[in-house]
Amino acid sequence: MADAASIARLRLIRAASIGPVTYRQLIARFGDAAAAIAALPALAARGGGRAPVVASAATAEREIAAARKLGARHLFIEDADYPELLAQLDDAPPALMVRGDAALLARDTVAMVGARNASAAACRFARQLAAELGREGVTVVSGLARGVDTAAHVGAIEGGTVGVIAGGIDVVYPPENAALQERIACEGLLIAEQPPGTEPRARHFPYRNRIIAGASLGTVVVEAAPRSGSLITARLAGEAGREVMAVPGSPLDPRAQGCNGLIREGATLIQAAADVIEAIRPIDARGVRSRGVRFHAPVAVDASENERRVVTGLLGPVPVAVDELIRQSGAAPAVVQVVLLELELAGRLERHAGGRVSLI
Numbered sequence: 001m002a003d004a005a006s007i008a009r010l011r012l013i014r015a016a017s018i019g020p021v022t023y024r025q026l027i028a029r030f031g032d033a034a035a036a037i038a039a040l041p042a043l044a045a046r047g048g049g050r051a052p053v054v055a056s057a058a059t060a061e062r063e064i065a066a067a068r069k070l071g072a073r074h075l076f077i078e079d080a081d082y083p084e085l086l087a088q089l090d091d092a093p094p095a096l097m098v099r100g101d102a103a104l105l106a107r108d109t110v111a112m113v114g115a116r117n118a119s120a121a122a123c124r125f126a127r128q129l130a131a132e133l134g135r136e137g138v139t140v141v142s143g144l145a146r147g148v149d150t151a152a153h154v155g156a157i158e159g160g161t162v163g164v165i166a167g168g169i170d171v172v173y174p175p176e177n178a179a180l181q182e183r184i185a186c187e188g189l190l191i192a193e194q195p196p197g198t199e200p201r202a203r204h205f206p207y208r209n210r211i212i213a214g215a216s217l218g219t220v221v222v223e224a225a226p227r228s229g230s231l232i233t234a235r236l237a238g239e240a241g242r243e244v245m246a247v248p249g250s251p252l253d254p255r256a257q258g259c260n261g262l263i264r265e266g267a268t269l270i271q272a273a274a275d276v277i278e279a280i281r282p283i284d285a286r287g288v289r290s291r292g293v294r295f296h297a298p299v300a301v302d303a304s305e306n307e308r309r310v311v312t313g314l315l316g317p318v319p320v321a322v323d324e325l326i327r328q329s330g331a332a333p334a335v336v337q338v339v340l341l342e343l344e345l346a347g348r349l350e351r352h353a354g355g356r357v358s359l360i
Contacts, residue, residue, distance in 0.1 A: 002064040008033035009076050010060035013094045014195070015040075017052045017347055023094040025341050027078070029301070040345060046308070047339075049346025066196045071185070072099035072169050085109065086215045089240055090355070093193045093211065097169045100189035104139045104160045110276055111141045111212045111237065112156075113230040114148025114222035115255050122148060122223035122255070125247060127155035129220070132273035134159015138280075141216050143208055144181060146174055148222045148230075153180060153188075161188040162215070166208040167200035168192055191215075209233040217280040218243030220270055224258030231258050234267070239354075243279045245270045301334040303342075311339040312359075315349070319356035 012033040013023060026036035037054055044051035067073055075082050075096045083105040086092050112130060114122060130140045130152040140156035142149040144163040153161050163184040165173065169192035172178045184190050192198075193207055209232055213219050219237040221244075224230035238244045245268040249256025263269050268279045303311070310329050314320070326336050340357055343349035350360050 002061055004034070005032065006064060006074065006076070007057050007060045008037060009078070010063060010074065010095065011055045011057060012037055014055040014060065014063075015052045017344065019351065020091040020094055021351060022341060022344055024077070024090075024092075025337060029338075029341075043342050044345040044347075047342030047344070047346030047348060049348055052345060052347070063195050067097055067169070070099065070170050070196060072097050072190075072196075074098075075102065081106075083215050085217065086211065089210065089214045091210065092214060093207075095193075096211075097192045097196070098189060099169055099185045100187075101160075102189060104162055104189045105215055107137060107139045107160065108280060109139045109141055109162070109216045110280060111216035111219040111233065112148065112152040112222060113142060113209075113212065113219060113224075113233050114152075115224055115228065115230065116145050116147040116149075117255070118147035118151070118223050119253065119255060122247075122249070123151040126151040126222045129222075129270075129273055129276070130155030130161070131159065133276060134161070136273060136277055138273075138277065141212055143212055144173075144177055144184070146176075150177060150180065152222075153184060157183065157187060162191060163188065164191045164208050164211045164215075165200070166194070166204040168194050168196040168198040170196050171199060173200050205229060206232060210236050213237040213242065214240055216242060218245055218268075218276070220245045220247065220276060221259050221262060221267075222247045223249060223255045225255050226257050226261065228258055231262070234262060243268060245276060245279055247271070301332075301338050303331070303335045303339050307331045307335050308339050308342075311336055312343065315343075315357065315359045317358055319350075319352045319358040322355050322357060325357075 030036040030039055040051040075098050077087055077094050081102050126148045133140055134156045139160040140152055141162040142152045144165055172181050213233050213236040219234050221230050221234050234244050246259040246262040247270050248263060249259055270276055314325055314328055326333050340349055348360055350358050
């Protein structure tokens with residue numbers, strides 16, 4: 001049987017309309033998932049709606065049992081061995097399913113991504129670069145896709161690699177990487193955010209990309225066309241304050257346009273593993289930022305009816321930054337966050353990228 005705390009966490013995480021930001025706010029306010037679940041009806045009522053449907057304990061127990069049967073386990077953001085870099089993201093996944101050696105994410109980590117229809121030269125370079133980084137004690141993180149991702153995993157398998165998949169941890173995509181995915185699970189680390197059995201859909205890949213970028217000190221793009229998924233991963237890395245690196249390519253090859261564009265915009269030009277290591281490792285280790293405590297002691301903050309009315313009145317269908325709501329309402333940041341939490345749990349608020357919110 002799974003412990004009660006894990007069951008309560010998973011019930012809350014799998015609840016409809018409760019995303020990563022909301023989960024962390026609930027835990028920060030109530031201290032644990034069980035207390036947060038008990039408070040949902042009252043919070044949603046103050047927001048003018050009904051509480052979201054929470055997964056049953058039986059459903060959570062079945063998922064935990066399924067993970068164990070697959071040789072995997074859940075890693076919650078409250079756990080000490082949850083990846084420290086990933087936890088720094090505001091929208092870090094509250095739970096990951098992992099299979100393999102989670103300690104690989106405690107080392108220096110670099111994401112390597114690129115085109116699925118990559119050239120032979122790009123795949124060879126990615127494989128060699130990943131192998132060199134592995135020999136230097138750097139873990140290579142990628143998405144197990146065709147092309148550059150596959151080459152990076154193959155090159156780094158002996159030195160340490162992490163595969164992040166878009167579907168459930170028991171689902172192989174693409175099918176031809178079945179043997180590679182199993183080898184990574186046995187010799188490296190396999191990560192999934194979705195429950196077991198989830199087939200990867202288009203909407204899942206941006207979530208996967210944020211894990212790849214968020215779990216790494218920097219992201220190297222080896223080959224990418226304009227508007228590709230690899231450039232989305234690079235953008236997410238930049239937004240998280242991580243290094244963005246790119247391998248230059250021929251201007252005659254459309255698959256190099258994305259990388260050349262990144263370099264033109266300020267990304268670090270990469271020609272060898274030494275360039276990557278120089279970019280991600282600090283000159284003085286004393287300057288490395290430590291995340292510190294993940295969750296502080298619960299703080300009970302409530303909003304008055306007037307504060308609730310003012311904040312709600314500032315919202316509309318057009319997304320607005322939370323900082324702007326705080327400035328215009330004159331309310332304390334904690335009070336504004338409480339009002340937004342109540343509205344979201346009531347199904348009336350939608351969160352957008354960049355810390356923006358809007359009414360539904």
